[in-house]
Amino acid sequence: QEPQASGLPEYIKIVEVGPRDGLQNEKVIVPTDIKIELINQLSKTGLPAIEVTSFVSSKWVPQMADHKEVMKGIERHPGVQYPVLTPNLQGFHSAIAAGAAEVSVFGAASESFCKMNINCSIEESIERFEEVTKSARNMNIPVRGYVSCALGCPYEGNVVPDKVAEVSKRLYSMGCYEISLGDTIGVGTPGSMKKMLEAVMKEVPLSALAVHCHDTYGQALANILTAIQMGVAVVDSSVAGLGGCPYAKGATGNVATEDVIYMLNGLGINTGVNLCAVMEAGNFICTALNKKTNSKVAQASFSTGTI
Amino acid sequence: NVVPTPVKISLINMLSETGLQVIEATSFVSPKWVPQMADHTEVMQGINKLPGISYPVLTPNLKGFQAAVAAGAKEVSIFGAASEMFTKKNINCSIEESLERFDEVMKAAREASIPVRGYVSCVLGCPYEGKISAAKVAEVSKKMYSMGCYEISLGDTIGVGTPGSMKEMLTVVMKEVPVGALAVHCHDTYGQALANILVALQMGVSVVDASVAGLGGCPYAQGASGNVATEDLVYMLNGLGIHTGVDLQKLMDTGTFICNALNRKTNSKVSQASCRL
Numbered sequence: 001q002e003p004q005a006s007g008l009p010e011y012i013k014i015v016e017v018g019p020r021d022g023l024q025n026e027k028v029i030v031p032t033d034i035k036i037e038l039i040n041q042l043s044k045t046g047l048p049a050i051e052v053t054s055f056v057s058s059k060w061v062p063q064m065a066d067h068k069e070v071m072k073g074i075e076r077h078p079g080v081q082y083p084v085l086t087p088n089l090q091g092f093h094s095a096i097a098a099g100a101a102e103v104s105v106f107g108a109a110s111e112s113f114c115k116m117n118i119n120c121s122i123e124e125s126i127e128r129f130e131e132v133t134k135s136a137r138n139m140n141i142p143v144r145g146y147v148s149c150a151l152g153c154p155y156e157g158n159v160v161p162d163k164v165a166e167v168s169k170r171l172y173s174m175g176c177y178e179i180s181l182g183d184t185i186g187v188g189t190p191g192s193m194k195k196m197l198e199a200v201m202k203e204v205p206l207s208a209l210a211v212h213c214h215d216t217y218g219q220a221l222a223n224i225l226t227a228i229q230m231g232v233a234v235v236d237s238s239v240a241g242l243g244g245c246p247y248a249k250g251a252t253g254n255v256a257t258e259d260v261i262y263m264l265n266g267l268g269i270n271t272g273v274n275l276c277a278v279m280e281a282g283n284f285i286c287t288a289l290n291k292k293t294n295s296k297v298a299q300a301s302f303s304t305g306t307i
Numbered sequence: 308n309v310v311p312t313p314v315k316i317s318l319i320n321m322l323s324e325t326g327l328q329v330i331e332a333t334s335f336v337s338p339k340w341v342p343q344m345a346d347h348t349e350v351m352q353g354i355n356k357l358p359g360i361s362y363p364v365l366t367p368n369l370k371g372f373q374a375a376v377a378a379g380a381k382e383v384s385i386f387g388a389a390s391e392m393f394t395k396k397n398i399n400c401s402i403e404e405s406l407e408r409f410d411e412v413m414k415a416a417r418e419a420s421i422p423v424r425g426y427v428s429c430v431l432g433c434p435y436e437g438k439i440s441a442a443k444v445a446e447v448s449k450k451m452y453s454m455g456c457y458e459i460s461l462g463d464t465i466g467v468g469t470p471g472s473m474k475e476m477l478t479v480v481m482k483e484v485p486v487g488a489l490a491v492h493c494h495d496t497y498g499q500a501l502a503n504i505l506v507a508l509q510m511g512v513s514v515v516d517a518s519v520a521g522l523g524g525c526p527y528a529q530g531a532s533g534n535v536a537t538e539d540l541v542y543m544l545n546g547l548g549i550h551t552g553v554d555l556q557k558l559m560d561t562g563t564f565i566c567n568a569l570n571r572k573t574n575s576k577v578s579q580a581s582c583r584l
Contacts, residue, residue: 006474186580189546190505218539218576219546222501225470251580259498266469266499296498296532300466303528 009233011270013048015180015210016257018285019070020051020085022242024063025253026289032066034288036073041284042239043077045277047257051104054085055095071098083144087118089131096139103141104180105129107171108148109164112155113184117148126170133175145176146212150196151188151223154247161199169203178208180236183223185247186216190226197230210234213255215294216245220255221263228269235260240282241294256295258282312346314568316353321561322519323357326553327537331384332362335371351378363424367398369411376419383416384424384460385409387451389444390433393464397428406450413455425456426492430476431468431503434527441479449483458488460516463503465527466496470506477510490514493535495574496525500535501543508549515540520562521574536575538562 019039023030035053042050052074058065067084076082083102086092095103107125108114114122129145136143149156150164168179181200183193193211200209211227211234213220224235238254245253261275279298286293293299315333322330332354338345347364356362356379363382366372375383387405388394394402409425416423429436430444448459461480463473473491480489491507491514493500504515521536541555559578566573573579 189543191547216576216580217542218501218536219543221498222505222543225502225505245580248580252576256498262497263469263499263502267471296496300496300525300528300531303525303531 006267007231008228008267008269009231011233011272012228012264013210013234014257014260014271014273015049015051015083015234015236016042016047016239017051017212017236017254018042018239018242018257020054020064021236022238022240022254024054024061025243025246026063026291027244028289029063030289032069032073034285035066035070038239038281038285038288039070039074039082041281042278043075043080045281046271046273047080047278048272049081049083052082052084052100054087055091055098055100056085056087068094068098071095071100086132088128089135092132092135096141101141102144103132103136104144104146105132105171105176106146106148107167108153108184109159109167110149110153110156113149113153116155122167126167126174129171130174137175143176144178144180145171145174146180146182147171148182148184150181151183151192152185154185161196164196165199165203168200168209172204172208178210178234179204180210180212180234182212182236183214183220185245186214186219186251186253188213188223189217189219190222193223193226194230197227197232201230206231207233210236212236214245214253215241215255216248216251216253221259224255224260225263228267239278239295240286240298242285252294254294256282256293256297258295258297262297308569309343309345310569312349312353314565315346315350318519318561318565318568319350319354319362321557321564323355323360325557325561326551327558328359328552329361329363332364332380334365334367335375335378335380336365336367348374348378351375351380366412368408369415372412372415376421380421382422382424383412384426385412385451385456386426386428387447388428388433388464389439389447390429390436392435393429393433396435402447406447406454409451410454417455422457423455424458424460425451425454426460426462427451428462428464430461431463431472432465434465441476444476445480445483448480448489452484452488456488458490458514459484460490460492460514462492462516463494463500465525466494466499466531466533468493468503469497469499470502473503473506474510477507477512481510486511487513490516492516494525494533495521495535496528496531496533501539504535504540505543508547519558519575520566520578522565532574534574536562536573536577538575538577542577
């Protein structure tokens with residue numbers, strides 16, 4: 001396969017969000033040592049970035065209550081980033097104290113979603129994030145920005161691409177090195193992905209963009225393909241497709257890292273990630289959670305005895 | 308589990324109300340080989356045949372063809388493969404021998420003015436041979452097209468294909484068969500189906516096979532999924548602004564019906580997500 005000939009990126013960075021976004025949306029509270037073991041296994045797969053935990057109040061997100069212990073307990077492999085979520089300045093300081101070297105802030109392209117999620121307007125959330133990015137700049141800590149509801153909102157329905165572009169631009173201008181555009185409820189299709197990216201690419205350089213697709217409607221890989229055809233070279237995914245959708249009971253959420261890598265391998269795109277190693281980590285966490293994997297590649301590989 | 312005839316008939320009748328223009332009804336194959344399709348004659352005679360909708364049936368050989376026509380079939384399909392080993396294991400002969408069998412069907416179909424659709428299995432990989440060359444797929448497709456098949460459905464039988472291999476295969480096949488006569492039949496065993504279909508569409512293919520509720524697992528990988536779900540496909544095409552004429556809600560209702568009848572969960576993510584439990 002020759003990705004360059006087809007206009008696709010030669011290399012795609014995979015940002016593994018399973019331990020945070022994935023586990024946060026799993027019903028069962030996962031013991032700290034299991035979280036640490038999962039992250040340690042993922043660190044050996046070649047993944048360049050693993051989102052470890054969230055420095056948010058345990059009152060809101062009980063699953064992430066052990067953020068300090070996890071941060072301190074994991075092995076840090078050279079060449080691997082371990083970003084953590086920091087919704088505000090307090091969380092940021094706590095994260096740094098616990099040894100974090102990269103943080104993320106979570107914005108949204110929908111006022112209703114912002115209100116329901118973090119109880120403030122988009123403008124107020126931006127002000128909060130600016131406090132974080134100011135402190136982060138002083139300490140040379142890179143900040144990644146997320147924009148939720150990029151292709152649709154559980155409350156507002158349709159989301160205008162220009163709004164996504166506006167919020168993305170604000171986050172980028174305040175110092176986020178990368179903007180991850182999230183299809184939070186997985187309603188996007190290659191059609192809406194294309195329109196949204198066209199609008200955002202006018203405001204934020206392509207090299208600073210990532211896509212975070214949910215597979216709730218089975219569209220994730222097709223949406224990711226569309227994004228990479230447009231030159232996006234950073235893709236978020238979750239081992240074993242951990243993390244259901246909190247807005248659609250019983251429905252799936254994150255796209256499975258294994259399935260993304262399978263596709264990228266087939267396209268001849270380099271990711272540096274060992275698919276078998278990811279499947280093993282996926283098998284570990286699914287066994288620990290007593291649940292079936294959401295990865296079709298893992299399912300098929302186990303069935304045919306390839307693993 | 309063998310599905311009762313009335314359930315099959317209801318399923319097809321419900322599908323006929325969704326706007327779908329082609330519904331593969333049954334297979335005129337020996338019940339010894341495929342017990343599930345033993346009621347082919349009853350199904351063919353029992354369904355409502357709505358005007359404007361085609362109800363093709365599989366006919367592996369002349370005998371099946373004749374039984375199909377006697378039962379009222381107006382369109383038939385033949386199943387070839389791009390893999391010698393798969394053909395051997397599946398229908399116990401070589402590709403060349405299978406094409407000779409099909410030729411008999413083609414001749415009879417031509418005389419009866421019955422259109423024939425050709426399938427080529429294993430176009431992106433074979434459970435026995437592994438990798439399959441695009442040239443072989445093109446060769447078999449060309450033969451079936453030249454024989455008189457009006458359309459060639461290229462099947463990723465074990466779902467191992469990716470947008471990369473799909474593009475490569477189609478590029479080669481399109482040199483031998485006009486894109487207007489091509490269809491893709493993608494399996495979702497590795498979650499790649501919609502991405503593969505998207506690539507095919509981008510290359511000009513405009514006929515796509517799919518299965519309501521993603522019915523049909525993979526016989527080569529126990530517990531793994533098979534066919535791509537029609538609901539998920541239609542959702543994507545709607546989002547792309549591509550017209551299909553299919554009513555997604557009616558389709559989902561049909562999927563719900565058959566899953567209830569089979570006492571199983573749907574394989575369609577769109578259906579799962581839309582379910583308000």
